[in-house]
Amino acid sequence: xxxxxxxxxKEGVLDPQGKAAHHALTSxxxxxxxxxxxxxxxxxxxxASDKAEAEAKVKEMSETLLxxxxxxxxxxxxx
Amino acid sequence: xxxxxxxxxKEGVLDPQGKAAHHALTSxxxxxxxxxxxxxxxxxxxxASDKAEAEAKVKEMSETLLxxxxxxxxxxxxx
Numbered sequence: 001x002x003x004x005x006x007x008x009x010k011e012g013v014l015d016p017q018g019k020a021a022h023h024a025l026t027s028x029x030x031x032x033x034x035x036x037x038x039x040x041x042x043x044x045x046x047x048a049s050d051k052a053e054a055e056a057k058v059k060e061m062s063e064t065l066l067x068x069x070x071x072x073x074x075x076x077x078x079x
Numbered sequence: 080x081x082x083x084x085x086x087x088x089k090e091g092v093l094d095p096q097g098k099a100a101h102h103a104l105t106s107x108x109x110x111x112x113x114x115x116x117x118x119x120x121x122x123x124x125x126x127a128s129d130k131a132e133a134e135a136k137v138k139e140m141s142e143t144l145l146x147x148x149x150x151x152x153x154x155x156x157x158x
Contacts, residue, residue: 006120008120008122018121021121021144021145024144025140025144028143028144030136030139030140031126032125032126032127032136033123033124033125033126033140034124034125034126035122035123035124036121036122036123036124037121037122038119038120038121038122039119039120039121039122040117040118040119040120041085041087041117041118041119041120042097042100042115042116042117042118043087043114043115043116043117043118044112044114044115045112045113045114045115046111046112046113047110047111047112047113048111057109057111060109061104061109061112064107065100065103065104065107066100
């Protein structure tokens with residue numbers, strides 16, 4: 001089963017990657033760019049009997065390894 | 080307007096981050112993990128009069144800066 005985890009820095013946490021991309025886009029002449037935030041998208045192929053089991057498994061993986069829950073939020077999408 | 084760009088390594092290009100996460104999950108005792116791929120999700124807030132203009136603008140940003148189109152594919156989602 002394919003499961004997608006999106007991991008983003010929490011609001012208020014400085015996003016240096018996003019800031020750098022924002023600055024680069026502006027200096028390349030792109031106008032009307034108000035904000036840029038960059039996060040990780042993790043695509044997992046896992047064995048699970050149903051969606052609930054897949055979600056529970058990936059939630060545990062996210063809490064344990066995939067996201068640093070002190071500074072990051074994550075969302076889980078069953079594809 | 081909010082636009083999301085997902086940037087992933089092309090099929091066949093080694094994904095060291097994904098491999099490392101896959102190995103870590105397995106050694107942490109998670110079973111049934113067949114594959115892990117990690118890409119970037121870029122969330123842009125841009126000024127655009129309509130969806131078509133937003134898509135065209137972000138396509139140009141992606142080709143110019145946000146994705147390395149030699150080794151990466153990207154997809155654009157207008158949120």
